[in-house]
Amino acid sequence: MPELDHLQPLPREFYARDTQQVARALLGRWLVHRVEGQCRVGRIVETEAYLGPGDLAAHTARGPTPRTRAMFGPPGHAYVYLIYGMHHCMNVVTGPEGSGTAVLLRALEPVVNLDGACNGPGRLCRAMGIDRSHYGQDLVGEELFIAQPPEDAHFTIASSARIGVDYAGEWAAKPLRFYIQGNPCVSRR
DNA sequence: AGGATGATATCC
């Protein structure tokens, strides 16, 4: 049983970097949600980078809208949205404020208190208990955050095209999905 | 392979 009480949020500077760098750096770190008296923890094993206006696969491709306000906000906050009327997806906002960039969290390896599957962005949010009430929430905080795990395992990072963005023209093929090679919790494809 | 299910962006 890991020492859950000692887990600390990564600092704002972690997120205020190049989005692809953050997407890679998030792999292997722990997503922590303190909710309903329990601490839910999953190890991030799959991410996708969304590079802001101009990235035709990004929600911010055509500039700010009411929905994407958080994604244009300061780094280290959550951008959560509802997709297909029933699934939530969680992103962490990256880069300088106003860049409209974020990293989608796509899959976790269960560590503590995760019931059911957590591979795939919708299942991840369901298992962690994340929904739109977390929209814009500061991840440099006590309730929902990302932490350095107590012990670091070595792994290899692989990349591929992002999933579900075939409509995005030449942006669909860019290798902006990152995952821990060989990890069984990575979503299919 | 197809349906669920509702918010959102973009049109009129």
Next chain:
DNA sequence: GATATCATCCTC
């Protein structure tokens, strides 16, 4: 105000 679309998941 209408409608097409969607960074998905589950069942058939």
